[in-house]
Amino acid sequence: MNRTRIQIAKADIVKHFDQLPSHVLKLKEIRAILADQRAFWRLAQSTTAADFIAFLRQHAKLKEVAFPFPQRSEQAYVWGEVPLLTVLLSLRKNLYLSHYTAMRSHGLTEQSPTTIYITDERSSGSASQQERPKLSQDDIDQAFTHAPRVSHNWVEHAGKKIYLLNGAHTGHLGVVTERVTDDGGEEVLARLTNLERTLIDIAVRPIYAGGIFEVAKAFELAKGRASINKLVATLRKLDFSYPYHQAIGYYLERAGYKSTQIDLIRRLPIEHDFYLMHEMGETRYVKEWHLFVPNGF
Structure with missing residues (x-):
């Protein structure tokens, strides 16, 4: 049987894909590869990107993965076996691991979370501190009486619940690139919040931690x-509207940090009473931090 041109070129195509720096590809990248290499591989002009992808899915190591997030569906093509965290971080530019997933990466939990949190930071900031209205005690009381806002932008994939969070603009403050170990014990090069930024984020949003x-x-x-x-x-x-430093000071004290370390938080102004979390029910008041915490905590 006569082999087609694409079948003849298969070994060269596989070698090219094997040598790519990233094995997670978007459709436009595959189209660009086909356009760049068509002449070298002697592929017919009639071979479309769809034909090319179909051939590689059937006869090589290309797989399509889809993540139908409610806000915007994402899909990619994966060449061979690629760790899930690597795939997820490749879906959009500048994504990073955050909250419970960053906690796990830094060894800050003894649990094995089945939820993955990835943040897509907004590209521009909100109004500056000078422009936003000053919070009153009543504003704080009202906000923390109600349930916290929780993102609905999540999908289930490979036994995991994956959240793609819409993060406030911070200029990727405290985001680093490090090697982390995924659930399968494989080392992955990942963007994630550093230790200190992670502690702040989880104090702010304990529901994601x-x-x-x-x-x-x-x-x-x-x-x-x-x-x-x-x-x-x-x-x-980060310049939050709410005085989250009061919650952080309490966590540091509860964990037994040195008084010289806690003093660094004590120097920040305390102007209002605050809450450790939303909708606490029965509470007790920690006078030093002007903070309401759940009874028994």
């Missing part, structure tokens, strides 16, 4: 590793 007991455990496990100077500098730059 397994809850306040997991957050408290993370602060304990970070003791001796986290730089409180760096944490405070990051907190100042």
Whole structure:
């Protein structure tokens, strides 16, 4: 039987894909490869990108993966076996692991979360501190009486619940690229929030971190590793409307950090009463931090 041109070129095509720096590809990248290599591979002009992809899916190592997020569906093509975290971080530019997933990557939990959190940071910021209205105690009380806002932008894939969070613009503050170990024990080069930014993010959004007991455990496990100077500098730059430093100070104290470290948080102004989390039910008041926490916590 006569072989087609694409069948004749298969070995060269496979070699080319094997040598690509990334084995996660978007449709436009595959189209570009076909356009660049068509003459070298002597492929017919009638061979479309769809034909090319269909051939590689049937006769080589190309797979299509789809993530139908409610806000915007994402799909990619994977060449061979690629760790899930690598695939997810390749779906859009500048995504990073955050919250519970960053906690796990930094060894800040003893659990094995089945949820993955990835943040897609907005490209421009909101109004500056000077322009936004000053919060009143009533504003804070009202906000934390109600349930926290939770993203619905998630999909289930390979036994995991994957959240693609729409993050506030921070200029990717505290985001680093490091080698982390995924659930399968494989090493992955990943963008993620550093230790200090992760502690801040989970104190702000405990619902994305397994809850306040997991957050408290993370602060304990970070003791001796986290730089409180760096944490405070990051907190100042993030410039939150709400006084999350009061919650962070409480977590540090509860975890038994040195008083000299906690003093770095104590220097930040305390102007209002605050809440450790939303919808707490029965609470007790921690006078030093002007903070309401759940009874028994």
